[in-house]
Amino acid sequence: MRTLGIFFSLWLWSGVMVVKAQQTATDSLQKRLSKAVSSLAADSTVLDSLKNKKVSKSSLAKSSLNDAALKKHSPRKAAYYSLMFPGLGQAYNRQYWKMPFVYGGLGAVVYFIRFYHIRYQDFLWPYYFSYDLTTGKQLRTEAEVFLRSQNQTRTLTLDRITQGKDFYRRYRDLNFLLVVGVWALAAVEANVSAHLKTFDMSEDLSFRFEPDTYNNSFTGQVYGVKVVVPIK
Incomplete structure (x- = not known):
């Protein structure tokens, strides 16, 4: 009987040890799985960060290209081109829809120049023939x-x-002056439009709130908020 008791106790002890070994194995497997999952999550975060960096680099490159193009766009050139030929400054600004207005204004003024010049000639020749060109004496x-x-x-x-x-x-003669005025107005419009193209419309122009501290002789250091308005 004593021998049976010893054998039974050894059998129970071996079973307990097997259960503990299985628990330790499952725990080690769970730890390995958790480590693998965490490593995968870390890799995904690294990949996401790399993608974000690539996106930010591409956006920065695009913004730098746009800034370089805006810097190359000169309002002075737009004004000079428009003075050289009407509408050329608007073409330089890539505002082709404004060119018909420029040519329409100039065309209207040229039409009135021709209109008044023809009627001026109708009155000019009878006036000349009414005087002697050598003596200036009135003939009629x-x-x-x-x-x-009236067509008569x-x-x-x-x-x-x-x-x-x-x-x-x-x-x-007044319409001759209007031609110069319309031409100059087109040059001014091209210059202003070029300035608006190079105008900075980023978010840095908006005001923002920032924490601030200042020393007061009565209360000591005082904490507050200040409004920052950047001016460029």
Whole structure:
């Protein structure tokens, strides 16, 4: 009986040891699996960080290219090109939709120059033929003038012919000045548009709040908030 008891106790002890060995094996497997999972997570975070770095580098490269292109875009060149030829400054700014307005304004002014010049010529020749070009003596008091607005020829006095000649000449010369004005306005518009293209519209222009401290003679160091408005 004593021998049986010893054998039974040894059998129980061996079973307990086997169970403990199995538990330690499963624990070691769980630890290895957790380590493998954590390593995979770390690798994924590393990959994500590398991807983010690549994306940030590409975005920085694109932003640097855009900044370089904006720096090369000169408002002075836009004004010079527009002064050289109307609409060329707008083409330099890649604002092609503005070119028809420039040519439309110039075309309208040129049309009125021709309109007033033709009528000025209609009054000019009867006025010349009413005087002797060598002595300046008045030869007649009336002359025939073709009135284009009425599409007929009428006999007018020399005073009316002089008034008509001066009227159409004055408005013709005024439209010559308008050509210069429209041309200069196109150059100014090209210069301003080029300045707006190179204007910094980043988030750094907006104001922000930052913590601040200052020393007070009564209360000592005081903590507060300051508003920062960057000016470029």
